Amino acid sequence: MRMMTQGLILFPQRAAQRLFFLVVAVVLPLSQCRRSPHIVFILADDLGWADVGYHGSQIRTPVLDELSASGLRLENYYVQPICTPSRSQLMTGRYQPMFLYMAFQSVHAPLEVPKQYTDPYGFIKNVNRRKYAGMVSVLDEAVGNITAALRAAGLWDNTLLVFSTDNGGQTLAGGNNWPLRGRKATLWEGGVRGVGFVAGPAIPQRRGVSRDLLHISDWFPTLVTIAGGNTTGTFPLDGYNVWETLSHGAPSPRKEILHNIDPLYRYTHCMSNDEDENPFAFTSLTPMEFNISMHAALRFQNWKILTGNPGCGKWFPPPDIGSRPKGPEEVLSNNPPMVQLFDIEKDPEERHDVARDHPDVVSELLKKLQQYQRGAKTPSYPREDPRCDPGKGGAWGPWRK
Numbered sequence: 001m002r003m004m005t006q007g008l009i010l011f012p013q014r015a016a017q018r019l020f021f022l023v024v025a026v027v028l029p030l031s032q033c034r035r036s037p038h039i040v041f042i043l044a045d046d047l048g049w050a051d052v053g054y055h056g057s058q059i060r061t062p063v064l065d066e067l068s069a070s071g072l073r074l075e076n077y078y079v080q081p082i083c084t085p086s087r088s089q090l091m092t093g094r095y096q097p098m099f100l101y102m103a104f105q106s107v108h109a110p111l112e113v114p115k116q117y118t119d120p121y122g123f124i125k126n127v128n129r130r131k132y133a134g135m136v137s138v139l140d141e142a143v144g145n146i147t148a149a150l151r152a153a154g155l156w157d158n159t160l161l162v163f164s165t166d167n168g169g170q171t172l173a174g175g176n177n178w179p180l181r182g183r184k185a186t187l188w189e190g191g192v193r194g195v196g197f198v199a200g201p202a203i204p205q206r207r208g209v210s211r212d213l214l215h216i217s218d219w220f221p222t223l224v225t226i227a228g229g230n231t232t233g234t235f236p237l238d239g240y241n242v243w244e245t246l247s248h249g250a251p252s253p254r255k256e257i258l259h260n261i262d263p264l265y266r267y268t269h270c271m272s273n274d275e276d277e278n279p280f281a282f283t284s285l286t287p288m289e290f291n292i293s294m295h296a297a298l299r300f301q302n303w304k305i306l307t308g309n310p311g312c313g314k315w316f317p318p319p320d321i322g323s324r325p326k327g328p329e330e331v332l333s334n335n336p337p338m339v340q341l342f343d344i345e346k347d348p349e350e351r352h353d354v355a356r357d358h359p360d361v362v363s364e365l366l367k368k369l370q371q372y373q374r375g376a377k378t379p380s381y382p383r384e385d386p387r388c389d390p391g392k393g394g395a396w397g398p399w400r401k
């Protein structure tokens, strides 16, 4: 972490200019190593798979499209289903440690944006989607401002820029992940497959698309290493140094992603924010068996196993393009199986549960989940702290002395 915090430059949200973007830019000094690049890491909040132009979105993101086209689009890149674990894993390269971070907002709700940014989207009738589209445009413009400033300062030629969302889009607040299933806070691909790319002259001759399996926890060891540091002496990391994959196309060292195991997960209805009790009663099993009533998911190579209730499992088309006719597999059961298996490489939309066809794979992946669970700590959902309410002034400050 010492390496990561040296020379930290933050591009904060400029409230006065109404820039609703989330940017964290890290510029590492060359003092550690002459060949180390400047590193700019841009993390969007709640930006969904179907919310960038280069994924065919109706939302225009010319800066992100051009940057990513000049660099390497990461099309098999994963984040966590909600903000906090993604951000902590980004900063530490580990699952679920203490988390201390300066966070920004765009394109997270509330949906607010100057009118000039929604004007080009008059063809989008859905109000939430139209405002969200404007917010994405502001984010895109802000990234362009940052790269322009780096160029003006003579820093761009030695810069590695990373762009990432922190979780899938929230369809309740304008975001979209079509054609992926589910949304933010679910373990479906719409919740965990992230928009991500790397760009900048510091990547040696690599552009195009990467389909290597990557995860947000991989940034920490990767960025520390290319900055000239090392992770010797840190606790064992869950992330991998993937620089050879990004820069030279070497096979990703990552074969597996634990998406989550959460025994405290509460099922959320698809169509509202109301919470309901988890409809699955936990079954009592021996310590050697994984409790399949738990909300959990694991990716291993092309396979993904989901247990318990993964969260809202609908496919949400972007508003205004209409729904496709429903196929038999799209009629969602009120009682989904406790264990579901998908071949994500063949079926990234998670439409065909093949658990019954591959009992051996299911058995192996349940063993892996149980191995993770043995070493897991119980998750924590602290209550909201009223001391963080800014009150009438609308401005935050230190709320604890």
Ligand SMILES: [Ca+2]
Pocket (backbone or CB within 6 Å): 045, 046, 082, 083, 108, 166, 167
């Ligand atoms: Ca988020």
